[in-house]
Amino acid sequence: MGKLDGRVVIVTGAARGQGEQEARLLRAEGAEVVVADVLDDQGEELAKELGARYVHLDVGQEQDWRDAVTATRAAYGRVDGLVNNAGILRFHSLVDTPLDEFMQVVRVNQVGCFLGIKTVAPEMADGGTIVNTASYTAMTGMAAVGTYAATKHAVLGLTRVAALELAPRNIRVNAICPGAIDTAMSNPALLDPDADPEETSKALDGLYRKLVPLGRIGRPEEVARLALFLTSDDSSYITGQPFVIDGGWLAGVSVI
Ligand code: NAD
Numbered sequence: 001m002g003k004l005d006g007r008v009v010i011v012t013g014a015a016r017g018q019g020e021q022e023a024r025l026l027r028a029e030g031a032e033v034v035v036a037d038v039l040d041d042q043g044e045e046l047a048k049e050l051g052a053r054y055v056h057l058d059v060g061q062e063q064d065w066r067d068a069v070t071a072t073r074a075a076y077g078r079v080d081g082l083v084n085n086a087g088i089l090r091f092h093s094l095v096d097t098p099l100d101e102f103m104q105v106v107r108v109n110q111v112g113c114f115l116g117i118k119t120v121a122p123e124m125a126d127g128g129t130i131v132n133t134a135s136y137t138a139m140t141g142m143a144a145v146g147t148y149a150a151t152k153h154a155v156l157g158l159t160r161v162a163a164l165e166l167a168p169r170n171i172r173v174n175a176i177c178p179g180a181i182d183t184a185m186s187n188p189a190l191l192d193p194d195a196d197p198e199e200t201s202k203a204l205d206g207l208y209r210k211l212v213p214l215g216r217i218g219r220p221e222e223v224a225r226l227a228l229f230l231t232s233d234d235s236s237y238i239t240g241q242p243f244v245i246d247g248g249w250l251a252g253v254s255v256i
Contacts, residue, residue, distance in 0.1 A: 002030025003232040008076040010068065010120065012059050012112070013086030015039035017183035018133070020046060021224035022083055027052055029228060032076045036068055037086070059086045059112025065119035073123070080125050081231050084116045084132045084155075089185050094146040102147045109151035110158075117162050121171060128171045131230045132159045136179040136246045152177075156242050163240030172239040174230045179246025180208055181218040213248030 009026050013019040015037035027033045027050045035050070036057035037043040047054035053075045055068045072079050088108045090101050113132050121130065137145060138152035156175055163173040182201050184190045189200035205216040226245050229235050244250050 002028070003228065003234065004081075005030035007080040007231075008032045008034070008072060008078050009081035009083065009231060010034040010036055010072060010079060011083040011085055012036045012057060012116065013133075014083075015042035015046060017185065018178070018181060018220040018223045018227075019083070019085040021220040022085060022227045023050060023052060025221070025224040025228050026081075026083075026231060029232070031081070031231075034068065034072050034075070034079075059084075059115065060107040062115055062119070065115050069119055069123050078125055079120060079123055080127070081129045082116055082120045082124070082131070083227055083231065084113045084130065085227075086112055087133060087135075087185075089145060089148050091144050092147070093144055097147055105147040106151055109148065110154045113155050113158055117158060117173070121162070121166055124169075124171055126169045126171070128169075129231045129235075130162065130166075130171065130173040131227050132173070132175045134159070134175045134177045134242060136177055136244065136250060138175070138177050138242065139244060139250055159242065160240050167239060172230075172235070174235070174238060174240070175242045176223060176226055176230070177242050177244040177246070178223050179212065179218060179244070179249040180204075181220055181223055183220050186217065208247070211249065212246070213251060213254070216247065218245065218247055 009031045011023045014023040014035040023033050023035050033052040035043050035047040035052050035054045038058050043054045055071050057064045057068045132155050134155040135152040137149040138156045159175040180186045189195040208217045209215045
């Protein structure tokens with residue numbers, strides 16, 4: 001018996017990275033999974049491998065959300081879970097951030113999460129779950145990623161309000177706050193066909209040895225296990241909360 005037998009879950013940004021691992025684990029635990037992304041080839045391939053459905057979903061587009069819910073209902077007849085995972089990161093100091101770039105990040109990270117809640121929650125069976133992907137930078141500042149940090153702080157606000165508003169239907173809404181995780185976002189070399197992924201990951205472990213108490217970058221599979229916990233009945237009395245998964249980074253600094 002899987003932890004998610006009989007449940008139908010949409011995972012956004014699921015073609016690669018954390019979303020891919022979430023889709024894999026939720027499917028392995030018995031859920032029918034809808035893999036949603038803008039990377040159609042990768043998403044289709046993953047869905048085929050998993051026995052899941054792929055939908056093209058740009059999370060900033062309201063009509064794409066409506067179409068994704070229609071496709072989910074057509075395939076599985078219901079929807080019980082949503083993992084709002086899609087996100088983008090841009091590096092600029094705040095004073096150097098072009099407004100267009102600011103709005104682009106808001107559109108994916110913040111509006112995407114809002115539209116997901118707004119479109120999917122009304123369609124969801126009572127007793128559903130929503131997991132929003134925020135970040136370590138939802139809990140503290142980080143220079144050079146001000147736009148990203150602002151949107152991830154906003155995701156926590158959306159999480160708390162949605163949890164209050166949806167609790168009467170027993171729909172639980174929580175947020176994941178990952179620190180540095182070894183995906184293309186923190187390790188762009190993973191997208192370079194000529195780079196050795198093991199070598200680049202080892203190099204990042206070296207960098208994070210100094211920054212993070214547990215001494216290494218996190219793995220997307222570890223985040224997926226938290227998403228499973230928050231999507232399954234193992235977290236049945238938890239809603240409205242941020243869950244930090246960061247190897248202890250947020251605990252403080254070490255002076256010796
Ligand atoms: P990633 O770049 O590998 O994956 C992001 C996925 O989102 C990709 O598949 C991408 O195609 C998809 N995406 C981007 N824009 C989209 C859009 N408009 N509509 C639909 N899908 C879109 O990075 P990741 O680490 O797997 O990121 C997953 C989530 O985790 C993001 O929300 C990110 O902000 C968050 N996060 C990542 C880290 C990290 O260090 N990797 C840390 C904290 C939080």
